[in-house]
Amino acid sequence: MNDERFPALRRRGFLAATTGAAALALVGCGGGTDDKADSGSGGTPKRGGRLRAAFAGGGASETLDPHLANLFADVARAKALYDKLADYDADLSAGPRLAAAWQANKTLDRWQVTLRKATFHDGRPVTAKDVLYSYRRIADPKQAFRAKASLEPIDLDASRATGGRTVEFVLKRPTAEFPNVLAAFGAYIVPENATGTDFDQRPVGSGPFRFVSFAPGRSAVFRRHEDYWDGAPYLDELEFVVANEESARVNALLAGQVEYAHELNPTTARAHEGRGQIEIVRLRNSAMQAFCMKTDRPPFDDRRVREAFFLIADRKELVDGALSGAGEAGNDLFGKGYEYYVDGLPQREQDLDRARALLKRAGAEKLKVTLDTSAVAAGFTEAAGIFRDQAAKAGVTIDVRMGSKDSYWSDILDGGTLCCYRSGAMPIEAHISQRLLTDSTTNATRWRHKDFDALYQQAQSTRDKTGRAAVYERMQRRLYAEGGFLVWGFADWILGTARKVRGVETKAPANTLDWARFDKVWLT
Known part of the structure; x- marks a missing residue:
């Protein structure tokens, strides 16, 4: 964009949409108490003003x-424009949004969902028919909508509206975690019979802001929806500005051309944190950082080799070197701090002597392996180099192979034996179902065990949450002992705001409800 209103946002090109595990897998209010300097809730909320938020974009092909x-x-x-039936709280549990309540039958294969009273921007009420239309549109086999796989448990042909604001969802199998389906990424509710052209020219949602204008690859302007069911936003207007380069977003923030800059790197955060010009917001536990070991092929089909690699990793060195310290050590399990996470397991530490002994027993004393990486995600190439040097101390030779940024995620899904990997926040149940079952479509570790699949089905058939948590713990303990994900860290997601911005949530990981939730933000 070469927009004279925002000279600091000029840049060289557009950021291509990522796919696979690193895509938005890749979702404020509340916060600190210092009214003078923080981006939290300090002070009494004030109505008015326009907030300009800079994000990396997708070019002329962008759509609403x-x-x-x-x-x-x-x-x-x-x-900003739409709502889902549910969304993820900070611990990745599903909380109600357009759905006021849900109730399952005894066998967990039928769920009654009651909608709250809400209206679209044109005044029409949100109804059960809108919900079914939206879900059937997402599930269209001719389309590639993001939430399609998440809605797979629903038999949409059998599901029906049982009233103006009640829907009976008929499921293909027992699904105790059905609220996660309602909160799925991309499962937004649109008006019945909305067409493709409506979304960019005259989008109508039930969200906190109404459409004003949209220039793909440049900007979008929205205005407060006064009748929003969750309370009208404090801001008069919200403008999204496209700035692909991090330096452009930071410079625009420093120059007062925007008030919110998304996705800053750790070096930038360190340079500006506490200096008084802008506020740095760190969203903890937003992205899992890992190495994927293919468990269905040598050398990682031997669990002793996988355990040896767990013990080769110096996690602090990886966090410090690859993430510039902007994160915390992982413990070979996804979802630290999320609902159902097993946090009582011993923290893994580097133990090169035991790693060598395990490799010797596996007949892999002079192991050579290729580690696939790419500049497709921040820290990947650095992590590969650091781990290569750590492995050498255990007698393992790692050849780091650089892959294409355009095809990396598809390349490493089925190919290779060891690769760099990351994931955004999602429920632990979703991580298991999408990546660790025999028929999971993004099973990058090739973890395929029928007894593990059976445990997942047992969890989904268990009505009692305590009993369900016990099954998830069994599954996680097994992954900790012999799984294919070497989870070495969890990265912070870093934002920058102007000092006059308040209400930005500081405790919600990216991908949750309160990430980029501008209806609860205000300007002083």
């Missing part, structure tokens, strides 16, 4: 169709 949302900018715009 919420079912196509893939980039962070797409989702931020979608959640």
Whole structure:
């Protein structure tokens, strides 16, 4: 964009949409108490003003169709205009949004969902028919909508409206975690019979902001929805500005051309934190950082080799070197701090002597292995180099192979034996179902065990949450002992705001409800 209103936002090109595990897998209010300097809730909320938020974008092909949302900018715009039936709280449990309540039958294969009273921007009420239309549109086999796989448990042909604001969802199998389906990324509710052209020219949602204008690859302007069911936003207007380069977003923030800059790197955060010009917000536990070991092929089909690699990793060195310290050590399990996470397991530490002994017993004393990486995600190439040097101390030779940024995620899904990997926040149940079952479509570790699949089905058939948590713990303990994910860290997601911005949530990981939630933000 070469927009004279925002000279600091000039840049060289557009950021291509990522796919696979690093895509938006890739979702404030509340916060600190210092009214003078923090981005939290300090002071009494004030109405008025326009907030300008800078995000990396997707070029001229950008759309406001919420079912196509893939980039962070797409989702931020979608959640300003639209609502889902449920959304994820800070611990990745599902909380109600347009759905006021839900209730399952005894066998957990039929769920009654009651909608709250809410209206679209044109005054029409949100009804059960809108919900079914939205879900059937997402599930269209001719389309590639993001939430399609998440809605797979629903038999949409059998599901029906049982009243103006009640829906009976008929499921293909027992699904105790059905609220996660309602909160799925991209599962936004649109008006019945909305067409593709409506979304970019005259989008109508039930979200906190109404559409004003949209220039793909440049900007989008929205205005307060006074009748929003969750309370009208404090801001008069919200403008999304596209700035692909991090330096452009930071410079625009420093120059007062925007008030919110998304996705800053750790070096920038360190340079500006506490200096008084801008505020740095760190969203903890937003992205899992890992190495994927293919468990179905040598050398990682031997669990002793996988355990040896767990013990080779110096996690602090990886966090410090690859993430510039902007994160915390992982313990070979996804979802630290999320609902159902097993946090009582011993923290893994580097133990090169035991790693060598395990490799010797596995007949892999002079092991050579290729580690696939790419510049597709921040820290990947650095992590590969650091781990290569750590492995050498255990007698393992790692050949680091650079892959294409354009095809990396598809390349490493089925190919290779060891690769760099990351994931945004999602429920632990979703991580298991999408990545660790025999028929999971993104099973990058090739973890395929029928007894593990059976445990997942047992969890989904268990009505009692305590009993369900016990099954998830069994599954996680097994993954900790012999799984294929070497989870070495969890990265912070870093934002920058102007000092006059208040209400930005500081405790919600990216991908949750309160990430990029501008209806609860205000300007002093």
